[in-house]
Amino acid sequence: MNLNKISGRCRFYKNMLESLDRYGGHGELVRGLMRLALFKPSNFVRHLRWKSICYHGVDRMILRFPGFSLGVDTNDDGISAELAIDRMHEPVGTEILVSVLRENMTIVDIGSNIGYFVMQEACRQKCKRILAIEPNPTSFALLEENVRLNHFEHVSLHNLAISDREGMLPFYISKQSNISSITPRSDYVRKMDVPVMTLDALVEKEQVEHVDLVRMDLEGHEIQVLRGMIETIRRDRPWICLEYHAPVISVQDRHDFVSTLESMDYELKCFTFRWSDCPIFGRTVIDRRNVIHEGQLREVLDQITSQVLLLFIAPKETPFKLPAF
Numbered sequence: 001m002n003l004n005k006i007s008g009r010c011r012f013y014k015n016m017l018e019s020l021d022r023y024g025g026h027g028e029l030v031r032g033l034m035r036l037a038l039f040k041p042s043n044f045v046r047h048l049r050w051k052s053i054c055y056h057g058v059d060r061m062i063l064r065f066p067g068f069s070l071g072v073d074t075n076d077d078g079i080s081a082e083l084a085i086d087r088m089h090e091p092v093g094t095e096i097l098v099s100v101l102r103e104n105m106t107i108v109d110i111g112s113n114i115g116y117f118v119m120q121e122a123c124r125q126k127c128k129r130i131l132a133i134e135p136n137p138t139s140f141a142l143l144e145e146n147v148r149l150n151h152f153e154h155v156s157l158h159n160l161a162i163s164d165r166e167g168m169l170p171f172y173i174s175k176q177s178n179i180s181s182i183t184p185r186s187d188y189v190r191k192m193d194v195p196v197m198t199l200d201a202l203v204e205k206e207q208v209e210h211v212d213l214v215r216m217d218l219e220g221h222e223i224q225v226l227r228g229m230i231e232t233i234r235r236d237r238p239w240i241c242l243e244y245h246a247p248v249i250s251v252q253d254r255h256d257f258v259s260t261l262e263s264m265d266y267e268l269k270c271f272t273f274r275w276s277d278c279p280i281f282g283r284t285v286i287d288r289r290n291v292i293h294e295g296q297l298r299e300v301l302d303q304i305t306s307q308v309l310l311l312f313i314a315p316k317e318t319p320f321k322l323p324a325f
Contacts, residue, residue, distance in 0.1 A: 008306075012247075015306040019273070022303065023293040035276055042280045050081040060142075063087070067123030068150045070116060073142055078176025079113060086279035089116055092291055093277050093310040096270065097215065097241055099323035100312070101125040106208060108199065108238075110162050110216040110225060113139050113178050115146040117215060122152045129154050131206065135161035135194040139177050156206070162216075163196040164227035170194075181219030183248055198228030213239040220248040223257050233264055240266070240313045243274060246305050258298045266313050268297040269320040274308035292322055 020032040053061070054074045061084055063070045072080035082089055097117070101107075103126045112118050112132040121130055132147070132155055134140045140159045147155045161182055163169060172188035173180045180188070182196075203211060211232050216222055222242050232238070240261075249257070270292050277291070293300075297313065314320065 012306040015304065016273075016275070019304045019307065023295065024291070028291065032273075032276060035280055038280045039275075039278075045281065046081060046085045047077070049085050050077065053084065062149075065119070068119040069146075070114070070119055071142055071145050071149060072114065073138070073177070076114075076175075076177045078174070079116060079178040082279070083116065086282040088279050088282075088284070090274075090277045090310065091279070091284050092272050093274075094120060095323050096272070096292065096310075096312055097121075098124045100213065100239055100241070100314075100320065101127070102212070104128045105212040106210055107131070108203075108208075108211055108214045109133065110199070110214065111218045112143055113217075115143040117217075118143070118155060119146065119150060119152075121215075122150070122155055127154060129156070129208070131156050131158060131202070131208070133158045133160065133162055133202075135159065135171050135182075135196075136173060136177060136180050138173075139180070158202065161194050161196040161221075162199050162202065162218075162225050162228065163221065164198060164224040166197045166201060167195075168193045169196045178217070179219055181221060182224075183218075183220035183245075185219075199225065200229055200231045203232050211236045211238045213241065215241045217243040218245075219243075220245040223249060223253045226257060226260060230260070233266075237264075237315045237318075239318070240311075242311055242313075244301070244309045244311050246301065246307055246309065254301055258301060261297065261313060265316050266297075267316050268295060268300060269312045269314050269318075270294050270322060271300060271312065272310045274310055277310060 021029045058074055060071050061074060063072060063083055072084055079089055098120060101124055105127045106129045107121050107127055108131045109118050110133045112134040118130060118132045121127060132143060134143050144157055169182050170191050171182055171194040172185045173190050174185060174188050216225055218225060222244060272291050
């Protein structure tokens with residue numbers, strides 16, 4: 001491990017401990033340290049259990065969840081392994097997302113992967129329409145299968161990436177399908193060019209009357225996506241639920257991101273730390289009452305610079321009540 005990597009990890013842990021103490025208090029700091037100590041052993045056990053399943057040569061597994069079934073890929077060491085072994089993914093983030101869903105919503109799901117969140121959105125409320133967008137052809141094929149498996153006819157599928165331009169961009173594919181991204185990665189196994197377009201252009205092309213919620217998980221490409229959806233935000237004022245990858249976002253991009261949303265009267269409704277919202281030995285080793293936080297968007301993002309956050313952002317006039325766990 002080189003000195004830059006060691007220095008980066010030290011900054012991450014220092015920022016993490018300061019953030020947990022600031023937003024969760026001493027109790028959450030203690031729980032955070034406990035999760036940190038158990039994280040690597042939990043991942044190791046999950047990896048062993050997953051390899052024992054994959055050893056039998058099965059390409060697909062069908063998992064049953066309340067309201068839907070989900071096929072997972074035994075060649076995927078990411079979300080497929082987590083769902084198959086732990087039967088959960090971002091449990092707190094999922095519940096917050098579900099809490100803001102309303103009947104007849106039109107949802108744009110960017111970075112749908114194999115469809116876990118699309119299935120949650122489709123079965124929890126009677127949504128009017130869901131646009132599921134995924135550039136990775138392998139994940140997209142499984143997403144198609146999962147939509148057919150559940151007979152969700154109101155879900156439309158789009159095998160492309162969303163950005164701030166139209167054309168082609170390189171896409172970096174990882175062994176963990178849910179961390180594949182347009183943002184360059186050092187651990188990718190292959191690279192391919194994928195078609196890209198702006199969300200504004202897709203909304204116009206698909207004749208979407210009104211967008212009520214945009215969910216995105218793009219492993220660092222979220223700023224570019226925001227730049228390409230300004231007209232949709234101005235016209236429809238949707239919820240924006242995103243995974244914000246602070247470590248790969250520059251200071252200038254962070255400033256532009258916040259300034260753009262503030263100029264349109266958006267505010268941070270709540271957030272949680274991504275690293276804490278994951279199962280430890282198949283359990284949510286957290287106090288959910290303390291893991292959901294509130295704050296001013298600019299202040300939070302200026303203070304938490306080394307971590308991935310789940311942000312739930314909406315216009316100031318949009319009502320929101322923290323879900324009861």
